[in-house]
Amino acid sequence: xxxxxxxxxxxxxxxxxxxxxxxxxxxGLGEPSLAPNxxxxxxxxxxxxxxxxRYTVNAGDLALREAIAAQYAYPDMHSAENVCVTTGSQExxxxxxxxxxxxxxxxxxxxxxxxxSYAKMAALEGIEVRTVAMREEDGFAFDADLILNAVxxxxxLIVICSPCNPxxxxxxxxxxxxxxxxxxxxxxxxxxxxxxxxxxxQTFVANAGYFAxxxxxTIVTNSISKSNALTGLRLGWVMAPARVAxxxxxxxxxxxxxxxxxxxxxxxxxxxxxxIGEHSAWxxxxxxxxxxxxxxxxxxxxxxxxxxxxxxxLPEGLKSLEAAxxxxxxxxxIAIPGIAFGPSFESWLRLSWVAPPExxxxxxTRIATYCRTAAPGR
Amino acid sequence: xxxxxxxxxxxxxxxxxxxxxxxxxxxGLGEPSLAPNxxxxxxxxxxxxxxxxRYTVNAGDLALREAIAAQYAYPDMHSAENVCVTTGSQExxxxxxxxxxxxxxxxxxxxxxxxxSYAKMAALEGIEVRTVAMREEDGFAFDADLILNAVxxxxxLIVICSPCNPxxxxxxxxxxxxxxxxxxxxxxxxxxxxxxxxxxxQTFVANAGYFAxxxxxTIVTNSISKSNALTGLRLGWVMAPARVAxxxxxxxxxxxxxxxxxxxxxxxxxxxxxxIGEHSAWxxxxxxxxxxxxxxxxxxxxxxxxxxxxxxxLPEGLKSLEAAxxxxxxxxxIAIPGIAFGPSFESWLRLSWVAPPExxxxxxTRIATYCRTAAPGR
Numbered sequence: 195x196x197x198x199x200x201x202x203x204x205x206x207x208x209x210x211x212x213x214x215x216x217x218x219x220x221x222g223l224g225e226p227s228l229a230p231n232x233x234x235x236x237x238x239x240x241x242x243x244x245x246x247x248r249y250t251v252n253a254g255d256l257a258l259r260e261a262i263a264a265q266y267a268y269p270d271m272h273s274a275e276n277v278c279v280t281t282g283s284q285e286x287x288x289x290x291x292x293x294x295x296x297x298x299x300x301x302x303x304x305x306x307x308x309x310x311s312y313a314k315m316a317a318l319e320g321i322e323v324r325t326v327a328m329r330e331e332d333g334f335a336f337d338a339d340l341i342l343n344a345v346x347x348x349x350x351l352i353v354i355c356s357p358c359n360p361x362x363x364x365x366x367x368x369x370x371x372x373x374x375x376x377x378x379x380x381x382x383x384x385x386x387x388x389x390x391x392x393x394x395x396q397t398f399v400a401n402a403g404y405f406a407x408x409x410x411x412t413i414v415t416n417s418i419s420k421s422n423a424l425t426g427l428r429l430g431w432v433m434a435p436a437r438v439a440x441x442x443x444x445x446x447x448x449x450x451x452x453x454x455x456x457x458x459x460x461x462x463x464x465x466x467x468x469x470i471g472e473h474s475a476w477x478x479x480x481x482x483x484x485x486x487x488x489x490x491x492x493x494x495x496x497x498x499x500x501x502x503x504x505x506x507x508l509p510e511g512l513k514s515l516e517a518a519x520x521x522x523x524x525x526x527x528i529a530i531p532g533i534a535f536g537p538s539f540e541s542w543l544r545l546s547w548v549a550p551p552e553x554x555x556x557x558x559t560r561i562a563t564y565c566r567t568a569a570p571g572r
Numbered sequence: 573x574x575x576x577x578x579x580x581x582x583x584x585x586x587x588x589x590x591x592x593x594x595x596x597x598x599x600g601l602g603e604p605s606l607a608p609n610x611x612x613x614x615x616x617x618x619x620x621x622x623x624x625x626r627y628t629v630n631a632g633d634l635a636l637r638e639a640i641a642a643q644y645a646y647p648d649m650h651s652a653e654n655v656c657v658t659t660g661s662q663e664x665x666x667x668x669x670x671x672x673x674x675x676x677x678x679x680x681x682x683x684x685x686x687x688x689s690y691a692k693m694a695a696l697e698g699i700e701v702r703t704v705a706m707r708e709e710d711g712f713a714f715d716a717d718l719i720l721n722a723v724x725x726x727x728x729l730i731v732i733c734s735p736c737n738p739x740x741x742x743x744x745x746x747x748x749x750x751x752x753x754x755x756x757x758x759x760x761x762x763x764x765x766x767x768x769x770x771x772x773x774q775t776f777v778a779n780a781g782y783f784a785x786x787x788x789x790t791i792v793t794n795s796i797s798k799s800n801a802l803t804g805l806r807l808g809w810v811m812a813p814a815r816v817a818x819x820x821x822x823x824x825x826x827x828x829x830x831x832x833x834x835x836x837x838x839x840x841x842x843x844x845x846x847x848i849g850e851h852s853a854w855x856x857x858x859x860x861x862x863x864x865x866x867x868x869x870x871x872x873x874x875x876x877x878x879x880x881x882x883x884x885x886l887p888e889g890l891k892s893l894e895a896a897x898x899x900x901x902x903x904x905x906i907a908i909p910g911i912a913f914g915p916s917f918e919s920w921l922r923l924s925w926v927a928p929p930e931x932x933x934x935x936x937t938r939i940a941t942y943c944r945t946a947a948p949g950r
Contacts, residue, residue, distance in 0.1 A: 199671050199819050202826070229624045235834070239617055246607045247804030281659045281806070284829040292696075293577050315826050318670075426625030426833030428659070441577050448580070448693050451662040454832050455804030456613070 198318050205310070206515065206534040213522035219557040221545040222528035224359070226423035226502070228473055228548070234422065237463035238456040247455045252447040253439075254279025254431070255458045261465035262431055268406035268414070271433045278443045279453040279461075283392050283417040283430035288315050289445045290388050290413050290432060291351070295321045300350040305341055306536035307334060307360050309390075312353045324349065327538030328361075333496045334538075336365040338372040345377075351386045356402070357393035357500020360535045360544040364499040370403030377409065384411040392430075393501035395421035395470060396477045402500070406433070413438065418461050420502070421470055429457035477502060484547045484554060491558040493565065498547075505532070505542045506561060509569035514540055520568065525560040576696050583688070584893065584912040591900035597935040599923040600906035602737070604801035604880070606851055606926075612800065615841035616834040625833045630825040631817075632657025632809070633836045639843035640809055646784035646792070649811045656821045657831040657839075661770050661795040661808035666693050667823045668766050668791050668810060669729070673699045678728040683719055684914035685712060685738050687768075690731045702727065705916030706739070711874045712916075714743040716750040723755070729764045734780070735771035735878020738913045738922040742877040748781030755787065762789040770808075771879040773799035773848060774855045780878070784811070791816065796839050798880070799848055807835035855880060862925045862932060869936040871943065876925075883910070883920045884939060887947035892918055898946065903938040 211222045253259060259274035270276070280286040291312070295302060297320040304312050306327045316323045326344035328334040336356065345352070356365040377385050389405040391414055405412040417430030432442055446452075464470055484504055488495045494507035508517050514531035521527045521543075532539030543561065547554045589600045631637060637652035648654070658664040669690070673680060675698040682690050684705045694701045704722035706712040714734065723730070734743040755763050767783040769792055783790040795808030810820055824830075842848055859876055866873045872885035886895050892909035899905045899921075910917030921939065925932045 195819065196671055196674050199823055202822055204822075205825070225626055230620070232621055235617060235620050235625075239613060242608070242613050243610055247613075247802050248603055249803045281663075281828040281832075285659070285827060288827055293574055296574050311826065318823070318826055424625050425627045426830075428828065428830070428832045441573065444580055444582075445577055445696070447583070448689065448696055449663060449666055449827060450659040450806065452804075452806070454659075454806045454835060456834065457832060 198320060202314055202317060207530055210518045210522060210528060210530060214528050215526065218522070218526050218528050219553050219560070220528045220549060221547070221554065221557045222530050223546045223548055225425040226420060226473070226548055228423040228476065230423040231469065231472060233467070234460040234463045234469070238460040241459040242456055250452045250455055250458060252452050253277070253443045254453055255462065258458050258462045258465070261462060263433070265465055265470060266406070266414070266433070268433065270410055270435050271406060271414070275436050276433050276439050278432050278439055278446050279458060280430045280432060280446055281450050281453055282419060282428040283390065283415040284311065285446065285450060286415040286430045286432035287311065287388070287390065289442050289449065290415065291315045291321065292319055293438070293441045293445050294351050294386055295319070297321050299348060301346060301348040303344055303349045303352045305336070305352065305354050307532065307539040308353070308535055309355060309359045310534055322348070325536060327536060330538065333363065334361040335363055336369050338369045338376070341373060342376050345385060349385055350383065351388055353388040353390065355390035355392070357397055359393065359501055360503055360530070360532070360539065361496055361505055362498035362501045362503045363496065364397055364399050365403045366401045367403040370405055371408055374405065374409035377411070386411045386413060388413045388415065391416045392420055395474045396502055397500045398478055398481050399499045410435065418464055418470070421473065422464055423473060424460070427454070427457045427460060429453060429461050480547060480551065483551050487551070487555045487558050491562045493558065493562050502546055502548050504545050504547055506545060508541050508543065509565050510541070512541070512568060514543060517543065517564070517568070521561060521564055525564055527557045527560050529561065576698060580692055580695060585908055588896045588900060588906060588908060592906050593904065596900070596904050596906050597931050597938070598906045598927060599925070599932065599935045600908050601924045601926055603803040604798060604851070604926055606801040606854065608801045609847065609850060611845070612838040612841045612847070616838040619837040620834055628830045628833055628836060630830050631655070631821045632831055633840065636836050636840045636843070639840060641811070643843055643848060644784070644811070646811065648788055648813050649784060649792070653814050654811050654817050656810050656817055656824050657836060658808045658810060658824055659828050659831055660797060660806040661768065661793040662689065663824065663828060664793040664808045664810035665689065665766070665768065667820050667827065668793065669693045669699065670697055671816070671819045671823050672729050672764055673697070675699050677726060679724060679726040681722055681727045681730045683714070683730065683732050685910065685917035686731070686913055687733060687737045688912055700726070703914060705914060708916065711741065712739040713741055714747050716747045716754070719751060720754050723763060727763055728761065729766055731766040731768065733768035733770070735775055737771065737879055738881055738908070738910070738917065739874055739883055740876035740879045740881045741874065742775055742777050743781045744779045745781040748783055749786055752783065752787035755789070764789045764791060766791045766793065769794045770798055773852045774880055775878045776856055776859050777877045788813065796842055796848070799851065800842055801851060802838070805832070805835045805838060807831060807839050858925060858929065861929050865929070865933045865936050869940045871936065871940050880924055880926050882923050882925055884923065886919050886921065887943050888919070890919070890946060892921060895921065895942070895946070899939060899942055903942055905935045905938050907939065
């Protein structure tokens, strides 16, 4: 057996999520609770009945790749050759890590708190991972100096998820420009930035920054999973400058051959009908309600700038994994322990707010009660 | 960049396939030309409209995994925990190679002629590949002694595709039992067999052998791609003893998270309606016609025992890649050069016979003409 596989630990997120009972208030969900728009799936059905469901070329359906490139219109990524369609953004991310980094010498820099998959994928590939934690006192806002100071001579890829899972922070335009300028000024082999934009359509601030707009060594991953409530369709993509995109397509071809043709047709319908943001207003409205419920709860929290998460702080001395188990077992609330996203987030819980507003409010009330009761010294 | 990615060469099969013109007789296709049964897709639609399309658990929908395990009823692989649903059998194969082999010391043994993906995947993982070629004078029949003699102390996985792409040979039960007994008798760390069963529903002989029936260290990959004309749906699976299956699920979880929920529901409909073999009779009938057309062509050939390929031999001295280009350029016939499947197959062409019978017959006639004209010394 491959020792790297044996050493990979299971998912803390799933460990907690599996405690869910039918009665539970589920704030653990990492996927939309909205129903998808059936029009997109019906477009897939019409296509299948007319043409069957054959393989597409490895990189994906040409019209879909053109539509994706046109939607974002990033400089140096504006044509089909810059896009590879993948099995969700998960495969896209895996392909980026595998393609860009030489396990013999390159390092991945993960900006924490971060979704655990980046580090786990690198571990499976035998790639060295360095992490840099944003500051709790800044509400884990993206900090250009912290990130830049963590870059070593071996760093070849920095991964930044913004809007961020778990913190719900959004990197702003000025911070992106500062990081880009400093990385450009280094000279030598480029340091690539992987901007995970999977929560792009859930952005609630006006000054969001996009590396692909200003930094030529950017790779973008995204999908229709969160934007259009289609997590189960497993349709994502990666965008990159042409030479890197060609290498990504090679890796993708051996990993999975090509993305699902039905799902590609559904995605083509989404882009050609201008529906990529069809749920954005719903999230915006819900987010305002969540902001009020967070204030009412009295819990220390980070106001969500993007994504569909909100994070609350536990009282000093409580461990997040223990708290999450207690909340599941005694309060029937599912919340994800911060430790899953790195040691810097140990005192926090990640809550998703795709559940009905009254459930979110009730969940926050129970968490506040737990925090009052469980705080050490009480 | 990862040097392993840069060193992987492009696909010869695609190089030739891209020469196809609208007028071409296309014997290059690696996928069914039948239309899929819409009932399976409609089952996926009904599910999506009722439940949306959420993630399934990493290993796949429980009912689907139970149905797959029940369908094959292999000893030690008869329950859901033995099945991991994947993005086609391509991801399944990738996960097997990555999970089972330690790049530091283990070797993969590929039985040739073989589809190139096994060796390319191993190369991407930095895993040593050894090949063993079956004998041309036996029509590339699977030979237990040849295979067993190629096993070294480092061999931890043997990959066998039967029915075979490209040779259309099927390993027989006696050969499977001989190999299994000899591998068992070795003692020490087990040598695993990956039986790629993707053409299982296109089997035209009665004595087909299945490693999973007799050898406890077997892993099986398969999909609904070829059986049900659903290549584009990207729905496959891997079956393994429980401990290995659990490791495969971990790798699969980081590669792609989970398979497409829509496709899983379509697959569940296929299994629960007993439709996995719904196209088998069609292939059987076509195969009889192909056998007659091959005889009429006068070309040396291997009679297909399984799959939807037939292989014909070029005259001595012709190179298969050159021949395939000539056939495409001057005869408007797309055929896959044998060299794509290993040096032992250099004098052969792989022809698929999913095209209409008259096209297959006309293609064979043109190839026979080419062979008469192009043979060196004429």
